[in-house]
Amino acid sequence: MQTILFLAANPKDTGRLRLDQELRDIAEGLQRAQKRDQFNLEPRLAVRPRDIQRAMLDVEPQIIHFSGHGEGDQGLVFEDEIGNAKRVDGAALAGLFELFADQITCVVLNGCYSEAQAKAIAQHIPYVIGMNQAIGDKAAIAFAIGFYDALGAGRPIEFAYKLGCSAIRMEGIEEHLTPVLLKQSTTGDAIVQPKPAVPSPNLPAIVEELLPLIQSIAVETLTIAFRACFPEGFDRSIPDTAEACLLMLVSLPDGETKLIPRFIKLLLPEKQRPPLIDPENISNATDGKTETYLMVQVRGHQQDRGKYVISASVVDDPAPETPDATLCVPHLIEASDTSFVEEEIWAEVSRLVGECCREHGVSPAQLMVQCFLPIHLLHAEIEQKVTVKTGRNEVTRRAIATRCKAVVLRSLERQKMKGKKSEYCMVVRDWETQWRTLMENPDASCRDVMNLEQEDMDQFDQALDRAPQLGHVGCGFVGLADPMAHEERFDQIFAVAAYPIALWLRPTHNHELPYAVLQSHLSGSIGELPFALTARRREPIGAQHVTLLWDNPFRPFPDIDYQSKSA
Numbered sequence: 022m023q024t025i026l027f028l029a030a031n032p033k034d035t036g037r038l039r040l041d042q043e044l045r046d047i048a049e050g051l052q053r054a055q056k057r058d059q060f061n062l063e064p065r066l067a068v069r070p071r072d073i074q075r076a077m078l079d080v081e082p083q084i085i086h087f088s089g090h091g092e093g094d095q096g097l098v099f100e101d102e103i104g105n106a107k108r109v110d111g112a113a114l115a116g117l118f119e120l121f122a123d124q125i126t127c128v129v130l131n132g133c134y135s136e137a138q139a140k141a142i143a144q145h146i147p148y149v150i151g152m153n154q155a156i157g158d159k160a161a162i163a164f165a166i167g168f169y170d171a172l173g174a175g176r177p178i179e180f181a182y183k184l185g186c187s188a189i190r191m192e193g194i195e196e197h198l199t200p201v202l203l204k205q206s207t208t209g210d211a212i213v214q215p216k217p218a219v220p221s222p223n224l225p226a227i228v229e230e231l232l233p234l235i236q237s238i239a240v241e242t243l244t245i246a247f248r249a250c251f252p253e254g255f256d257r258s259i260p261d262t263a264e265a266c267l268l269m270l271v272s273l274p275d276g277e278t279k280l281i282p283r284f285i286k287l288l289l290p291e292k293q294r295p296p297l298i299d300p301e302n303i304s305n306a307t308d309g310k311t312e313t314y315l316m317v318q319v320r321g322h323q324q325d326r327g328k329y330v331i332s333a334s335v336v337d338d339p340a341p342e343t344p345d346a347t348l349c350v351p352h353l354i355e356a357s358d359t360s361f362v363e364e365e366i367w368a369e370v371s372r373l374v375g376e377c378c379r380e381h382g383v384s385p386a387q388l389m390v391q392c393f394l395p396i397h398l399l400h401a402e403i404e405q406k407v408t409v410k411t412g413r414n415e416v417t418r419r420a421i422a423t424r425c426k427a428v429v430l431r432s433l434e435r436q437k438m439k440g441k442k443s444e445y446c447m448v449v450r451d452w453e454t455q456w457r458t459l460m461e462n463p464d465a466s467c468r469d470v471m472n473l474e475q476e477d478m479d480q481f482d483q484a485l486d487r488a489p490q491l492g493h494v495g496c497g498f499v500g501l502a503d504p505m506a507h508e509e510r511f512d513q514i515f516a517v518a519a520y521p522i523a524l525w526l527r528p529t530h531n532h533e534l535p536y537a538v539l540q541s542h543l544s545g546s547i548g549e550l551p552f553a554l555t556a557r558r559r560e561p562i563g564a565q566h567v568t569l570l571w572d573n574p575f576r577p578f579p580d581i582d583y584q585s586k587s588a
Contacts, residue, residue, distance in 0.1 A: 025051075025169075026082035027064040028073060029537075030089040030099045032106040033468035036238035037544030039158045040066070040088050041537050043131070046162060047086070047169050054173025066537045069100050070109050077121055084127045084172075088161070090237055091132035091152065098132070104468065111141030119145040127178050129168065131161050133237055136201050143203040148178045153201050155236045157262060160196040163188045178202075227277055228267040230295055235288050236263040242545055245556055246287035250280050286464075287549075312341040315377045315425075316351075317370055318393040318433065318578045328360040333373045334579040335381050342460050342548070344453070344575040351579035352381065363398065374425060385424040389551070391571070393431040393578050396511050399570065400500060400527060427551035429571035435515060436577050452519045453574045459494045459521060463548025470547055471524070472496040473539060488518040495522035495547075497539045500568075502528040522550070523570040542567060 027047065029040040044064055051060050063080045065072060068089075077085075090098035096110035115138075118125060127148040130139050139151025150168075167188025171181035182202045190197040235243070240262070247266050260266045270280045314336045322328040333354040340346035354373060361369055370392060378385055435452065459470070472484040472493045481498060484491060496514060501507040507528075514520050524542060526535050545553050551571055 022059060022061055023084060024061045024063055024080050024082040025084045025086060026076055026080055027062060028068045028076070028085065028087045028089075029064070029066045030068045030097075031541075031544075032090075032098060032100045033104045033466060033544075035090050035098060035106055036235075037242060037541065038089065039162060039541070041534065041541045043088050043162045043165050044534070044537075046166050050166055050170045051173050054170065056173055056175045060173060064534065066534065067100050067104070067540070069102070070107060073099075074117060077117075081124055083125060084129070085125060086129045086131065086165070087135075088131045088165075091130065091135035091138065093134040094137050097130065097135060097138055111138040114138055115141035115144055118142050122146060129165075131156075131165060139201065139203050143205055145205065147205045148182075149203045149205075150182060151201050151203070152199050154199055156196055156199045157194070158240055159192060160189045160194045160199065163192045163194065164200055225268075225271050227281060228264065228271060231267055231281070231285065232264055234295070235267075235285070238263065238288055242288065242553070245545075245549060245553055246284055249287055250283050287546075311349075312338040312389055313381075313383050313387055314338060314576070315374060315388055315390045316393065316576075316578050317373060317390065319366055319395065319398065320433065321395060322360045325360055328362055329366060330360055331366065331369050331373075333377070335377050336576075336579060338576065342463060344457055344460060344573075346575075348576070353579070354380075366398075386426055388425045390425050390428040391431050391576070392428070393433045393436060395433050396515075397504065397508050399430060399432070399511055399568075400504065400507055425555070427555050427571075429551050429569050431572050431578075432511070432515065432570065435572060435574070452515075452521060452572075455494050455519050456521045456572075456574055459547060464546045467543040467545060467547050467550060468540075470494050471522070471543055473498075473536070473543065482513065485513055485518040488520070493518070493520070495520050495524070497524040497543060498526075499535045499539070500525045500528045521570075521572045521574065522547075524550070524554075525568055525570075527566050527568060538567070 025047075027044055029044065031038050031040055048062055051057055051062055054060070063076070063082065065076045068076075076082075087097060090106075092098060092108060094110070096108035097114065098106045098108055101107040118128065122145040125146050128139070128142050128146050128150070130142075130149070130151045133152055133155040136151040136153045139149045143149040156164075164185040166185075168181045168185035170188075171184040172178070176184070179202065182200065186197045186200055189199075243260075243263055243266055247260065247270075250270065260269055266284070267281065270276045270284055273280060315333060316336060317331060317333045319329050319331055322330055334351040335354065336351045337349035338346065339349065354376060370390070374385060374388065374390065377383065377388065462470075470493055472481070472488070472491065473496070481496075484493070485496070496518070498510065501510060511523075514523055524539065526539055542550075542554065542557065551569060554567060554569055557567075
């Protein structure tokens, strides 16, 4: 039996990586392998330096796989006590691995620029794999799948390394020369690898300066920022690397003066932007853009218990980030005379999306759907699938959550009024004040402003009580299987902390590491969270079990007094 120790670290102040996907793909490959009984996979997440030695003592691995960021001679990036980056250099790692040289046969450093650490470790370990330059998420995952598929089939390490490189190339990714295999030698390190890939020559000066700052950022984050630089209907293909994004932007009119500054603002906080980015040229990508909302309200039927009445309106919001903006007059969509059971709600919402697009001339990709639900329905599974018959075939298509720009839930109870006070009038913090705080700093990191539940429920409750001191405006948690307990959790969120946003993993999830899944969604800025979640839902295995409450108190569901309430 060979034990594989999987070490993952993605500090909150670094670009988000798909470490959860890499772990899952490795586990699935080993599970289906011919020699699956010969391997045991032991994952350790959010790893701090001391966690490495503890894990090596506890599980006594023969293979160690690191997944995360690397920064060349500065070292591999792990986490410190508060989740920020902590670098460990090659000399320190080599010293640690020397102590375990009698049991470890292979080390894989699946992180950018990790060749320096690989060379140091290879003094003591028979086989070490590192990366000679930056490597993208897709390439890193493809290499891991090929490598462990080969090991699971009983092939030797050198063959597995070659299959991993081949897997990158088979995916159409020109990074197959990035992984480097080093073997322990008494005379020096032997590199079993063709010459390293040569960086693109003759890059424009602005690209050369910006590329090192953004090349470790996840592809989906780059894609979101790239799309946000252009108006709706932009029909060019979206580049899938940082270098390609910069080269395309710089080639367009106003590329250096407007597009690239806007792109960098969306990706980097102000303190990390280089001086060449002129602040006067950096404008918010959403400035001057009208957001189109389809607002859907779901209310309990007054006479027929267990059924619901659905109404909807289309609203144009000329300034989504401005709480006191005057909204455009809403267009009411004629309500259906039909009442619906819970299982039928999302099919009706899907129908309303289609009607809205036809009647108002918008595409689903321009539409932000906001669903006002009773608190006992906030467990709703918005990633619905619709089966369509085409001739003799049936085609299953994803609906709503992947077609629209974003789909978020709202709380119907918060909108109900008793006199002039909300049902949640007992809140310690003010819901509107919380939202203003959120909009004042939309570039803030999700991980800095959201309380993420750990397994200790008491700890989560204490964080709700201390929300003012912690500076939190939202939370993330794993949904509770008991509907009543789930409802009580939202009572706490609304009444104790007055959080306007919450991200949760529904109890129907099948993830072995639910907190790692939640953590992976809390990367990037808080203002981009609804749109980043949509991008993840479009992936083959993405955010289908993740739901977002995005509860803006200044955008209520339209009624006869809508204008006065919104102004």
